Amino acid sequence: MKPHLIQLTTTPDLVEQVYARLLDAISEGALQPGERLTQEDLAQRFAVSRQPVLQALRLLKKDGFVEDAPGRGVQVTQLDVAWIAKVYQVRGSLDALAVRLAAERSAQLAPGIFEQGRQAESSQDVKAMVDADLAFHRAIYQASGNPLIAQSIDLHWHHLKRVMGAVLQSSHQRQTVWHEHEAIAQAIAKGDADLAVRLVQEHAYEASLQLTARLSEQLLHKPKTGAHP
Template sequence: MSFTAKLPSRTNYVDEVYKVLLDAISDGSLAPGTRITQEEVAEQLDVSRSPVIQALRQLKTDGLVQDAPGRGVLIAPLDPQTIGHVYKIRGVLDELAAGLAAERWARIDPELIRKGREISLGDDVRAMIDADMAFHRAVYQASGNPLIEDSSRMHWVHLRRVMGGVIQLHGMRRPIWDEHQAIADAIEAGDVAQARQLALQHTLNASENLLARLGLETAAP
């Protein structure tokens, strides 16, 4: 098992261990069904077992790992019900944010899209997730309503994982940024209805493609 470099010397590693494991789960380095143990993680990250135990406990609470027969835990599968819940929340937030941003004739930094397209040509799924989330945060901030971004943070763990699931679909990487560009264009043009529609459709496309990847059928909204 190898998914990251050793962590720098710190007195409290719980948050760092949690973030490393979350990133590895999100980008597919730790695939669903993979068994990990406290000892393996502690050795890999060069930390004691105590922060690993606490980080794994939090990941279990978040539904990202589950008890395994015998020793260790298993990376939880991408659950279709959770995916549905996440994208319903994200769809509401994204549609609202895009509409409010369009009302303000906001301009989304084109560098975010340029950089996102560039990153999507590579193989760094983690960087792609970060770029995707940076675009959506920019839309939330452009809305002028700070509670939208605050609300998204409540679901950040699951948003990050499902984004990773979609981004791992190679055929989706370019369309994601084409859709981002269209949303940004509608916002800058002040087209509220179009911005809202495109933002909502963007989330529906992501949900449908991820569920299709898992061999599942999506229910009509």
């Protein structure tokens, strides 16, 4: 006798689509910290039933991007300085492993990555700057030859995109960022693993200090809103 299986009412693909759209909106700041989200409103905006929205919100809550709101529904999780610092600790360790493996292969990063970064830096387009930074680090993860690195850090990058976008909207990117990126890439290409590791760890540490300091300042001076009724 065949086992009885419960009929599935929601396709995983639809849940994944709603999840991805909401995650992008949160990561890029289209949905602001503290903004309330309801199943009914999101279902109407996405033109889907409430079920895939409910499942997507549960996944976002598990991943730390939304939290229960007072009263009803959920809200976008507030940016937390201590949490971001911890995320940078993880990123620094994975970046160090990635550059060491890439340097052992004397990997060459595509020049277009740096052209993209310089153009974004000149334009002061926040999304372009964040995307260019992500492209550089993803190139290193690919160059490492270990796909588990990119898989392990992908979720953390969405948290980093949130804080990078929030900070860069009101302040400029560090002037040394792409100089640091190029120095890391040169060390990798020369096969100098120890230098590459040192440079990428310094890069991650400095980025963490700068972003968390600016975020702390923003949160300190942020006016109280009706985000928490």
